[in-house]
Amino acid sequence: MTGSNGFIGSHLVEYLLVKQYEVTCLVRKTSDLRWIRDLDVDLIYGDCRQRESLDEAVKDHDYVFHLAGKIRARDWGAYYDANYTGTRNLVEACVDSNRGMKRFIYVSSISAAGPTDTAIVQTKEDECRPVSDYGKSKLMGEEAVRERMTGIPWVIIRPPNILGPREEDLYSVFKIIRRRVKPLLGNGDKQTSICFVEDLVRGIEMAATSEKTVGNVYYLTDPEVYSWREMADKIAEYLGVSGLLLPVPYPVLFVVASLLEVAAVVTGGEPLMTRKQLRELKDSYWLYDGSRAEEDFGFTPKIDLNKGIEISIDWYREQGWL
Ligand SMILES: NC(=O)c1ccc[n+]([C@@H]2O[C@H](COP(=O)([O-])OP(=O)(O)OC[C@H]3O[C@@H](n4cnc5c(N)ncnc54)[C@H](OP(=O)(O)O)[C@@H]3O)[C@@H](O)[C@H]2O)c1
Secondary structure, three states: OEOOOOHHHHHHHHHHHHOOOOOEEEEOOOOOOOOOOOOOOEEEEOOOOOHHHOHHHHOOOOEEEEOOOOOOOOOHHHHHHHHHHHHHHHHHHHHHHOOOOOEEEEEOOHHHHOOEOOOOOEOOOOOOOOOOHHHHHHHHHHHHHHHHOOOOOEEEEEOOEEEOOOOOHHHHHHHHHHOOEEEOOOOOOOEEEEEEHHHHHHHHHHHHHOHHHOOOEEEOOOOOEEEHHHHHHHHHHHHOOOOOOEEEOHHHHHHHHHHHHHHHHHHOOOOOOOHHHHHHHHHOEEOEOOHHHHHHHOOOOOOOHHHHHHHHHHHHHHOOOO
């Protein structure tokens, strides 16, 4: 598995171990291994951008789960290298070194499909209009799978916004709200699909092992959609700070994002939030229909937004993060 030490990957590793799989994690020398260090897995070193480092990692495995990717990067080149070149290299390694595998699973993103213009849920998996560099590079990764994965069955999963323990983006929102500040994205009415991480990894494994999913693309998502305002209110409610929030208007958030981008250039890191991301969230609906996953392999999420927020906040508190 690639991306195994990350947020979703580490949950998938845990789930696969419970299901009695033997798991090999492709990690980098620089990877932070805190979530998988104590798990009964084999580690193999490699970098998806380096083609020659991947053959050994994919050899003799029945399933290759590809989750490595860059969600935030300073420029197009970094998205392209990680999400497109990295995926293409891994696909080529599989074709060259493990043609007999049972399934290649690429974890893409709803960003590859792009936002939905209106509050109408997108049902078709083949209509893609990505708007961000991230989304465009993830779609190119999907194309590398479709075009180059000859002779090996594959499936593509497009998760929506994922919440759960270890997640660090929504966590920043939790921290802001705990300080009684309410970030306002537009008027907060734009809606999004979400999924809780434990549901997502269960769905990924179900998709990997179902015969019906070969060559298909699936959204794995809570059937309910939620507005940003609704989400902020639920977070505030569970944190016990409702009613006292100081609204921070969009223009202020925009300035903060600009400063974060400048800071990232100065420090050589990746911006926590960019102006482009903010614009996308404020202006767009991100709504997707997961019913095909239910029809083809019986996947339905078990944890709704309320429960997901509750579990996440409890975990952040246990870790001393909140
Ligand atoms: N989180 C979400 O809400 C969400 C939603 C939709 C789709 N996704 C997709 O799900 C996947 C996992 O996301 P996540 O939230 O778990 O991200 P994450 O916590 O940032 O983890 C990213 C993982 O990718 C690895 N990686 C990045 N570049 C690599 C490279 N060149 N070679 C090998 N490994 C590399 C990272 O390893 P290092 O530790 O070494 O950097 C890390 O293990 C991504 O592909 C993302 O596009 C996520």
